[in-house]
Each structure stands twice: as C-alpha cells, then as structure tokens.
Amino acid sequence: MTLSPRRGRSAIATVPEVTLSPFLDPAKRPLDPEKFGDPFVTAKGEARAHVALDRLETLWINTGTLCNLACKSCYIESSPTNDALVYLTLAEVDAYLDEAERMRCREIGFTGGEPFMNRDMVPMMRSALERGFEVLVLTNAMRPMRRFEAELIELNREYGKRLTMRVSLDHPDKAIHEAERGPGTWDKAIDGLKWLSERGFRLAVAGRLLPGQSEAAERAGYARLFELLGIRVESGLVLFPEMDASADVPEITEACWGILGVSPSAMMCASSRMVVKRKGAVRSVVVACTLLPYDDQFVMGETLAQATGEVRLNHPHCARFCVLGGASCTG
Incomplete structure (x- = not known):
C-alpha cells in the first residue's frame, strides 16, 4: 500500500499524533521552506525521486525509544524519558517474523x-x-546490555555465526565521544x-564521520584503537554521515539517479522496512525507513504485506x- 499525502497524511486511522522530533520541526527543516512539501514534485516542479521495494532484505524492529543515554545528535531523540515509541512485545514481533519468513x-x-x-x-x-534469520543488534554495550550477560553468552554459543552485535562508539577519541554521549560514557x-x-561475539562498530575529517583518517584512528584494545571487529566499522538537520540539502529528482550515478535499488527503502509502535497506538505499524519513524507520510501499513509500496x-x-551521504543502517 502506498500512502499519498495528497489524500491525507495517513491512511492508517489508528496511528495517533506524536510530538514531532526537532528533525520534523518546520523551524529546523531545510532553509528553503518550499522544499519537501509535495511527495510528487519538488519545489522547482520536477518529478520527485521514488524508490520501489525490490526485496525485503532487512526487517528492522524498533524496540522503543527509551535509552540510558541522551546523545546530543540522536536523530530519533532517544533518552531515559522519551517513550514516543513504546516497547514492542515478543508476541508483536513474532507476528512480523512470521511474515518476514514468508517473504x-x-x-x-x-x-x-x-x-x-x-x-x-x-x-x-x-x-x-531460531527461525534462521541473521540478527543484527545495535547497542551502546553499557549497563542495559550487561544485565543479560548469561543469556547473551548462551545465544552466542548456539547461534554465534548468525548474530552480530554492533556497538556505538562515536569516535576513536574519548573526548569527542563523550562530547556527544556524556561524561563517563567512554569507559x-x-x-x-x-x-x-x-x-567471542561477532562484532561491528558504528561511528560518526565528522565534518572536515577524512574517512581514511578516522578509520585509521579506529584501527589503532581496536589494536590497542586487542579486539577484532569482524563485521566491520560503519561510519555514518553527520545528521545536521539545520543544513540545507537539495531535493532528489528522478533525473538525479543518472546525474549522480546512483541506483534507486541501493537505497535503504529498496530493501528494508522498520516496525514501530507509537505511544497510545493500539497496534504497531511498518514505516519506510529507520530514520523516519515519526513522519506519517512514511507509515506504510500495519503489516509487511501492506508495506511493499x-x-x-x-x-x-x-x-x-x-542518496548524497551514501549511508545505510545495515552498513
């Protein structure tokens, strides 16, 4: 099902309004207020780019926005008090896993x-x-994770070849990391x-590529850190572009694919969807992207079958x- 904002913000009547993230606050949207106003055409009247779901490679489960940290530039504003997205239950997730198996x-x-x-x-x-999926877990590896040490060790013993733990480490420099995540978070x-x-867990690390810093230099810094720590990051280092919501960005048109030499099939929304449950909602919903859980125009439906548009x-x-950052949450 494809939602058309021309006919209303969402076709899912059970989805309640939520407090907008600053990334959706009109005052912090692009500098040109005419941009990103129409889903079909840009401010210049050009055909807006769109992406079809080629195949469902990754199903993201957002377990809730509550977090033990309140990072400065968290795109989803996770914190110890933000429950805009509430906890999903095992029963709710199992229903989506059933669908994901069929797909x-x-x-x-x-x-x-x-x-x-x-x-x-x-x-x-x-x-x-147990169903045979590969599993990727994004974590800060701090106290909440450590509550489950025995259970995690057992899971890794049984399924370690298909389980990857991706730890968030914003920068190989302690001061820069703690400037984002707070004092005491590095250790x-x-x-x-x-x-x-x-x-023996299969490890990945997620960091931020800071403006003005070369990717090669940052990767070299992480490599030195991993060597110093004596750890093997088997599943690699993922560097995400800085998410500055106040910076102006161009709209992406159909012509941009050829101009940029980028394929629509390389976009996250060509191969992934995310399940969220908004506070006050009766049911969970499927959204197009891990980055856009609050924007109603990216709600695709209540089931994976409805979310293929x-x-x-x-x-x-x-x-x-x-498109321009070349990033993907799957790495």
Missing part, C-alpha cells in the same frame, strides 16, 4: 533507543535466530566492547543520509 527476509535488525532496555529483547533475539562503552570481544523521497534525510 524470505534475510536479516532482522534490532534498534532503539537502547534495545536492551526492553525486557523482551533476548526472547525476541532468540525467536529470530563503560569500551568495557562492554571488550566484554563482547573476549566472549514505493517510497517518495520527500524528506531531507532521504537526500542527506541516503
């Missing part, structure tokens, strides 16, 4: 918030692993990273993160 989905990704704030996190991981994150490594790239994040 031959390869991977289940768990994100938040901090996923391990959700009491059903480990049972949800087990359910996905706890490093301790969690080492705990995972020492117990095309996505209009009518948001600054589509340009900033995906």
